[in-house]
Amino acid sequence: MLEQEKNQAPGKQPAGKKHRFLPLVLVAAGLIIAAGWLLQALPEVQKKPQINLFNSSGSITPKLVNQEAEKQAANPVVSIAQKMSPAVTGITSIPTDGLLSRTGDEVTGSGVIFDAQNGYIVTNNHVVEGASRILVTLADGREIPAEIIGKDSHTDLAVLQVKAPNLIAATFGDSDRVSVGETAVAIGNPLGMRFARSVTVGVISGINRKLSGDEGSAYPLLQTDAAINPGNSGGALINSRGEVIGINSVKIAMPGFEGMGFAIPSNQVKQVIASLIQHKEVVRPALGVTLKGEVTAEAAAYYHLPVDYGVVIEVHPTSPADKAGLRHMDIIIAVDDQVIRTAEEIRTAISQHQVGDTVQVKVIREKRAIGRDAYEEMVIPVILGRLEG
Structure with missing residues (x-):
């Protein structure tokens, strides 16, 4: 047998040895195929959590987006603050001094941007009253000098203007x-x-x-x-x-x-x-009087007045009322046939006119020559002047 093996042709293996290596080859091939499949499948496993986070358009799914929306819906103040805070400014009024420098005596307040294009800001008149210089502080930290466009002490309002880009204006409601x-x-x-x-x-x-x-x-x-x-x-x-x-x-x-x-x-x-x-100002008509008080039923009974309504006045010297003949302690009971019971009704009646208009003012006046508790009623035409101050 040994002699037969020696006499076999070179390069040929016995039949038994060839089949002995075949299972090992198949196992190795299977391992290679399995490894390749795992390498391909692994990225897909990693992608699955990310796919669930996005919808078909590639944006975050509503579950994540709605967290912020739900917070704002539960407390709308959050969205109000986010929307409106950029339109609210700081106002620093610097009083008059020789060097126009910051002295520590500044008056601080707030303002609201209502016209971003023109840089208009509304604030209170008392915030800027007497200021030699005004600085506006924006939400992004910019500090910008402002000019007073106009102010009105009667409504305590003032309009400022700044020259700055990228302003955000507030929306005014009814x-x-x-x-x-x-x-x-x-x-x-x-x-x-x-x-x-x-x-x-x-x-x-x-x-x-x-x-x-x-x-x-x-x-x-x-x-x-x-x-x-x-x-x-x-x-x-x-x-x-x-x-x-x-x-x-x-x-x-x-x-x-x-x-x-x-x-x-x-x-x-x-x-x-x-x-x-x-x-640059608000022009208003005026009688030129101070309203001292409203007549009550009790006061009318005590002073034996012929009416239980009206407004007691004090007349300003050289005012339209003074020039027309109104007197101190006259009681206004009507303006242009409109009955006057309160100070607000006088303001409303006068505000419906323009400077230079003539109004018919009906008053109750004490007859001084006759004595106390004697009154007369009269109608006095008054040419309205301009409300000062």
Whole structure:
């Protein structure tokens, strides 16, 4: 047998040895194929979690997007603050000094951008009153000098202008549609720029609130319990739709009075700022009197007045009322046949006229020559002058 093996042709293997290696070859081939399949399948496994995060358009699926939407829906103040804060500015009024330098005596307040293209900002008159220089601080940190376009002390409003690109303006709503109890969001800079664009939330506590001044300047105000502190003056009062419904102006800070903030209604603001831009001021007609008080039934009975209504006046020297013959302590009971019971009714009646118009003022006057408790009624024509101040 050994001799036979030696005599076999070179290069030929015995039949038994050839079949002995075949299973090993098949196993190795199978391992190679399996490894290749795993290498191809592995990226697909890694991609599956990512595929579930996107929809067919390649954008995030609603489950992820809706997390932010759900947060804003649960608390709309979040979206209001995000939308409106860039339109609220800081206002720094620097008083007159020789070097026009920052002295530490600055008055700080807030403002609202209402015209981004022209750089117009509305704020309170008392914030910029007496300033020699005004700086506006924007939400992105820019500090820009501002010019006073016009101001009106009677409504406590002023319009400023800055020259700057990329401004964001607020949207003004209809304050006549405001209802008691609806959400009110105040944005401003209480206590200065350290607390810039602070957001406080409350409700509309009242509408048509009036804080009286001379000449019947008892303009209607919105009342809110949203916190309004020093520095908030000139900031925005915003409704749930993200619209400015008022410019914050007055804060009662007296013992026993908490949560009483006031704002100038947006419809009145729009009228005033339009006049300030066009005329640099608001021109109003005036009688030239101070309204001392309203006649009550009790006062009428005590003084034996012939009427139990009307407004007692004090006449300003050289005013239209003085020139026409009105006197101190006259009681106005009608203007142009419109019965007058309150100071607000006088303001409304006069505001319907222009400077130079003649109004018929009916008064009750004490007959001094006869003595106390004797009165006469008379109608005096008055040519309206211009409200100063």
